[in-house]
Amino acid sequence: MRLDFFDLQLFLNVVDTGSLTKGAERSNISLQAASERIKKIEQQFSVNLFTRHASGVKLTVAGQTFVEHSQQLLQQIQQLQQAMLPFSQGLRSEMTLWCNSSAQSEYLPALLPQYLIENPHVQIDLQEAESADIILALDKGTAQLGLISSFFNSNDLQTLEFADDPLVLICPKDHALKHQSALKLIDTLNFPFVGLMQYHSLQQSIEAQAKILNCAIQYRLRLPNFAAIAQVVSNGVGIAIMPQRAAKRLNEFYHFHQIELEGDWANRKLLIAAKNFDELPVSYQHFAQFLVSKKSLLTV
Template identity: 35%
Template structure:
């Protein structure tokens, strides 16, 4: 039996993306080469690793076992490179970071910019997820670091405080709710919303709270980015729920009003989570320490 780290990384990328095509792209390989490598692994192991269907691929039971051990091997490899990186130049480090929408838009850009400036040989993959999904992916080894809401059950993960986040209602200046000092989310659900795109974890989070009230959010338009949402709100298209920091940025150039939400979930403590800080590669530990500070 013989396959290398390139094969293993390819297999992990295929499993995580659910597609040989996307796995090949992530691995910077041609599709034909990637397919041949996967077949070669299956031939050497004498077992099918992937179940192929119309919607992509899924790991077989043997494939899941390989993925489990593959994450351990690649994590150990990253740790070795990180430790040696203190003594040798040119070694590359890679970090997989998952976060919710608000932490990505409000807090992480400046911090990650500063970190990457100090670590020119490190790259970071950042993806938005719901807090529950973030925890599971960190537990499963699919991510190195997560930023999620404090109320999430993290099991045996190690956590550190990160930031505090507050959601507010943004309205046009002349809206009937604009003069209110505070209100409950349930009072807003009769109005039209300007929302984020369907794949936004924040929008999914808000929709889940609406569903608990037996209601749905009625969208006039869905966009990417709070500045474009704020512009639509200013023009009277609808109201929006957004972090207070994003609303403050919008108010610098837009005539909108903000109203405090009284719901308990409208204020959230954000946390960092990792499997074990001491077992992370040096470059990942340095990112966590920077975010903590």
């Protein structure tokens, strides 16, 4: 069945004017063409939409029902046209994704190029923050979509599992801890560390855990990224904590030991979080669905 939106508007024009002649005039077509189009609709549905009389036309019960649905369909097509307008005019859709250090450096660089190539109208701004701050921003409505650590309480948000993201300790090959297979954070705090710069969300999280233990981390050096940390750790400068995914990648270039860290804060998952996924703008919903679809590719 093919339904012409012009015919629906013609039908409503006839209803509005109460006359086939006036309805045809409003639609800028001849009376004969209008009559044929209305007759075609009636034949499609095997109904009579109007009763004809000398002064004009009157709706049948079927016609009244057809009015309601015609109005809904025309409203929907107008909404569709408005939704497509930004794309047809080449306007860009801007989104902000809040994420922690690990998500920004280890997961998103592998995924975002594909999404951006498939959606050339989209622009994504990555806002790095500590998971607790992302949760607060989502709860307040200043953020719409975030990637957070499962260690933090996000019970007031909706979440979807994105990836396993455990933390590990790395140390030089000849370090005193090299024979350990697993450690608690408290077991490491007597040794000098190499860490990220203070503004990095992961470093803030590690320091928050040390503070809970009434300890302060001793830093020999702070660096801007995991690659720089791996290099100086391999040279014997100190120990460091980083995502297992980063350690595995960097161990191919630098020689160091990896040691499992115990505790919920270290054995974390990355979660996609929102206040309510169903209430997100369509662009954000589409992006969230893309991230979920890539979950199986993100093995540690």
